Amino acid sequence: xxxxxxxxxxxxxxxxxxxxxxxxxxxxxxxxxxxxxxxxxxxxxxxxxxxxxxxxxxxxxxxxxxxxxxxxxxxxxxxxxxxxxxxxxxxxxxxxxxxxxxxxxxxxxxxxxxxxxxxxxxxxxxxxxxxxxxxxxxxxxxxxxxxxxxxxxxxxxxxxxxxxxxxxxxxxxxxxxxxxxxxxxxxxxxxxxxxxxxxxxxxxxxxxxxxxxxxxxxxxxxxxxxxxxxxxxxxxxxxxxxxxxxxxxxxxxxxxxxxxxxxxxxxxxxxxxxxxxxxxxxxxxxxxxxxxxxxxxxxxxxxxxxxxxxxxxxxxxxxxxxxxxxxxxxxx
Amino acid sequence: xxxxxxxxxxxxxxxxxxxxxxxxxxxxxxxxxxxxxxxxxxxxxxxxxxxxxxxxxxxxxxxxxxxxxxxxxxxxxxxxxxxxxxxxxxxxxxxxxxxxxxxxxxxxxxxxxxxxxxxxxxxxxxxxxxxxxxxxxxxxxxxxxxxxxxxxxxxxxxxxxxxxxxxxxxxxxxxxxxxxxxxxxxxxxxxxxxxxxxxxxxxxxxxxxxxxxxxx
Numbered sequence: 227x228x229x230x231x232x233x234x235x236x237x238x239x240x241x242x243x244x245x246x247x248x249x250x251x252x253x254x255x256x257x258x259x260x261x262x263x264x265x266x267x268x269x270x271x272x273x274x275x276x277x278x279x280x281x282x283x284x285x286x287x288x289x290x291x292x293x294x295x296x297x298x299x300x301x302x303x304x305x306x307x308x309x310x311x312x313x314x315x316x317x318x319x320x321x322x323x324x325x326x327x328x329x330x331x332x333x334x335x336x337x338x339x340x341x342x343x344x345x346x347x348x349x350x351x352x353x354x355x356x357x358x359x360x361x362x363x364x365x366x367x368x369x370x371x372x373x374x375x376x377x378x379x380x381x382x383x384x385x386x387x388x389x390x391x392x393x394x395x396x397x398x399x400x401x402x403x404x405x406x407x408x409x410x411x412x413x414x415x416x417x418x419x420x421x422x423x424x425x426x427x428x429x430x431x432x433x434x435x436x437x438x439x440x441x442x443x444x445x446x447x448x449x450x451x452x453x454x455x456x457x458x459x460x461x462x463x464x465x466x467x468x469x470x471x472x473x474x475x476x477x478x479x480x481x482x483x484x485x486x487x488x489x490x491x492x493x494x495x496x497x498x499x500x501x502x503x504x505x506x507x508x509x510x511x512x513x514x515x516x517x518x519x520x521x522x523x524x525x526x527x528x529x530x531x532x533x534x535x536x537x538x539x540x541x542x543x544x545x546x547x548x549x550x551x552x553x554x555x556x557x558x
Numbered sequence: 559x560x561x562x563x564x565x566x567x568x569x570x571x572x573x574x575x576x577x578x579x580x581x582x583x584x585x586x587x588x589x590x591x592x593x594x595x596x597x598x599x600x601x602x603x604x605x606x607x608x609x610x611x612x613x614x615x616x617x618x619x620x621x622x623x624x625x626x627x628x629x630x631x632x633x634x635x636x637x638x639x640x641x642x643x644x645x646x647x648x649x650x651x652x653x654x655x656x657x658x659x660x661x662x663x664x665x666x667x668x669x670x671x672x673x674x675x676x677x678x679x680x681x682x683x684x685x686x687x688x689x690x691x692x693x694x695x696x697x698x699x700x701x702x703x704x705x706x707x708x709x710x711x712x713x714x715x716x717x718x719x720x721x722x723x724x725x726x727x728x729x730x731x732x733x734x735x736x737x738x739x740x741x742x743x744x745x746x747x748x749x750x751x752x753x754x755x756x757x758x759x760x761x762x763x764x765x766x767x768x769x770x771x772x773x774x
Contacts, residue, residue, distance in 0.1 A: 279598075279638075302607075304598045305638040333738045334640035337681055341634065341643055365742050372741045425603040430594050445598040447739055450746070 227427045229526075234424035238280050238302055245287060249552055252290060259300045259307070260315045261287040267296050272391045272400045273319035276328035276384060277312060278335055279304040281423070282444055285380060285522040288553030294388035295328075295551075303423055303525070304445045306334035312342030317350055324353035324397035326404060328384060330376025331360040332445075355397055357404035359383060361413045361533065363472045364441030364450050375443045378485050378533030379411035381521045382545075385554060389547035407535065412473050414441065414465045415531030418455070419489060421446040421524050440464050444487070444524045444531075458494075462501035465532045470509055475534050479514035481545060482506065483533040488523030490530060495519065498530050506534075515545055521553065564712055565661040570768050571625060572616050577764035579609035582757060592753040596740035600639060601753040608637035608645070621660060622670075626653030640738060641754065644678050644691065651677035664706050664715070671699055682737060689735040689747065691754035698723035698762045716762065717771035723762040727755040 231237050238259065245261060246254040253262040267273045276286040277299030286298035297315040299307035316325050325346075329339045336358060343354040359376035387404045395403070417439040420429035423446065430446035433439060438461070441449035456464075469475075484499040486492070499518045506513055514537060522531075537545070548557035582589070582605045590602030612632045619625035630650030634642050655673035656662055662670065675695050684690040701722035705715030730752035735741040740752070766772050 301638045302600070302604070305600050305604055306640070306642075308635045308638050308642060310635040332640075333682070334638065334643070337640055337643040338638065366744065372737055372739070375742060423599045426590055426594060426599040430599045443739075443742060445739070447596075447598055447742055450742075450744060 227422050227424070229422070229424060231424055234427065237424050238300060241280070242300065252552075255314070258311050258314045260311060260318075261290050261298045261300065262315075262319065263291055263296055267319050267321040269321050270323050270394060271321055272323045272395070272397050273297070273316075273321060273325045274328060274384070274388055274391055274400075275299065275312070275315050275319055275325055276380075277301065277307045277315070278330055278332075279306060279445070281421075281525045282522050284520070284553030286384070289381070289384050289388075289551050291549070291551035292558065293392055293547060293549035293551070294384050294554065303425065306332065306338045309338050309341035309345055312339055313346045313349075316342065316346045316352055316354060320352045324355065326387070326391070326397065326400055327354060327356035328380070328387070328404065329356055329358045330380055331358050331373050332375065333372050335376075353397055355401040357383070357387075357401060357408055359408050361408065361411050362443065363412050363414050363468045364443075377415060377444055378413040378483055378522055378531050379408065379535065381485070381517070382411060382481055382483060382533065382535050383407045385549060386541055386544045388549070389544040392547065407541070410473075410537075411533060411535040412469045413531055413533040414469050415443065415449075415487070415529065416440050416461060416465060417442040417449065417487060417524075417527050417529035419526075419528040421488070421527035423525065438529075442524075442527075442529065444522060446524055446527060458498055459501050462498060462505055462532075465530075466502055466505045466509070469532060469534055470511070473536070475506075475536060476510040477536070478512075479537045479542060480506070480511050481515045481517075481535040481537050481541070482513045483517040483521065485517075485522055485531045485533065486520040487527040487529040487531065488520060489526045489528035492519065495530060502532055514542055565663050566667055566712065566769065567661055568619055568622065568625065571622065571662075572619065574765050574768035575609075575612060575616060575629060577767050578761055579613050581760035581764055582606055582609050585760065589753050589757055592751055592756055595750045596735065596743055596747045597753060598739055601641060601757065604637045604639050604641055605645075605757055608633045608642065611636040621658040622656040622662060623653040623658050626650065626656065629653075640682065641757070644682055644754075647677040647681045648674040664712055667712070668699070668703055668706060671702070675699055684737040687733060688737040689730050689733040689740060689752045689755075690737050691752070691758040693730050693733070693752065694723040694726040694755040694758035694762075697726040698758070713766070713770035716766040716769045720759070720762040720766040720771070723759045727751060727759045730755045
């Protein structure tokens with residue numbers, strides 16, 4: 227394992243020191259591992275809190291700021307944050323208008339956010355609502371699994387719902403919008419290599435040079451199918467087809483994201499986006515906005531994911547609204 | 559052989575937790591290896607971190623409920639992932655079930671463990687056969703109760719629980735995961751032992767050891 231670290235067990239704490247040094251506009255609680263905006267939540271504004279295991283940067287800390295999150299709770303690498311962390315963020319970020327927990331659908335994340343919401347409501351009376359994101363079409367959604375994973379759509383949801391909260395919409399309206407976005411988006415990911423969790427010290431799974439994993443999540447968990455490595459055009463097809471088969475994206479404008487898993491260079495991500503855009507055009511999908519880059523990563527995994535979101539005028543207006551975070555910035 | 563008045567002391571409960579910590583830390587890499595196959599390679603590190611945090615708080619408990627409340631909350635706040643809420647809820651429920659007492663008789667121990675299992679099932683929404691820690695814990699408690707009903711002492715009954723937990727863990731190898739991160743693998747999760755069921759075996763190995771079982 228070759229990594230830019232001091233010690234495997236100190237990666238998160240050391241990284242938060244770097245975040246604080248790089249972003250004086252943010253406020254970092256090192257003890258509770260929470261990244262806040264530099265100024266308290268405006269009175270009357272619903273606070274948006276997300277969090278999850280670390281290793282997906284810029285998600286979530288990179289999306290704290292005007293137009294997106296109010297706080298992000300950082301768990302250990304690939305491990306959910308704990309209820310006391312989330313409870314603290316909930317208490318501090320609440321302006322009295324209530325708090326929306328943005329949770330990716332993983333067993334641990336859901337349980338820890340649930341416990342935190344129970345504790346916070348019981349102890350301080352803060353109103354907490356939550357949205358559980360489950361956009362990964364690689365996972366069969368049935369009562370026999372933990373359900374679809376929350377992946378790329380999380381980035382688009384935090385942007386759009388963040389803009390709505392900034393407008394001053396109340397908790398019920400913000401929550402309803404979050405659920406609408408979740409129902410309107412789908413993602414599919416693939417990996418060329420495994421990632422290496424610092425505490426494990428070696429790749430999470432073995433992937434021969436001539437093979438790739440289709441349907442991976444963002445934690446180095448192996449995917450649904452291992453298939454021979456193929457040209458980018460074919461990989462794009464293997465990502466786009468299951469998404470289009472799952473939901474009709476031809477009835478209106480679409481926001482598309484080509485996301486890097488952390489270990490693939492931008493030139494390959496643009497190359498992949500070109501292939502994806504061609505396929506979408508052929509399928510009658512109109513991409514109104516797009517995002518290409520590393521937004522929700524899996525440490526050093528090479529690979530990418532595609533996310534599509536059905537939009538309308540309201541969602542596009544919220545998408546275009548000003549955002550000022552270290553990970554996304556426009557209109558400011 | 560009947561020992562109806564046999565009780566478990568606070569010292570023995572603390573010893574249970576200390577032994578659990580020793581087993582978890584000694585097998586940390588093995589747990590992580592199992593988790594790498596079907597999960598996200600963090601179960602060993604997370605459980606070791608949690609039980610090390612628990613060990614710092616075990617000094618001198620004054621009652622069974624406060625002991626397990628401390629253990630449960632410490633795990634909830636230091637482990638993260640799914641294991642934190644699940645093991646945390648397990649110990650919190652034992653404490654609530656036992657109440658402010660300083661000893662547990664066999665019936666109270668069994669009732670506490672049953673309450674813990676019920677908490678794990680409620681929190682994780684897992685049923686037997688889903689390839690989770692429940693697949694080791696449920697048969698272990700059945701064996702414990704069967705042993706106690708047959709008049710065995712706690713050492714023998716908890717040994718039987720440990721043996722049943724091992725068998726339950728081994729049976730997870732052929733199961734397809736239906737809960738937790740391994741469920742994303744579908745059929746590909748078969749052929750691997752479940753890491754959560756494996757750490758649960760250590761829980762019962764530690765219990766049997768603390769209550770006088772497993773002597774050579």
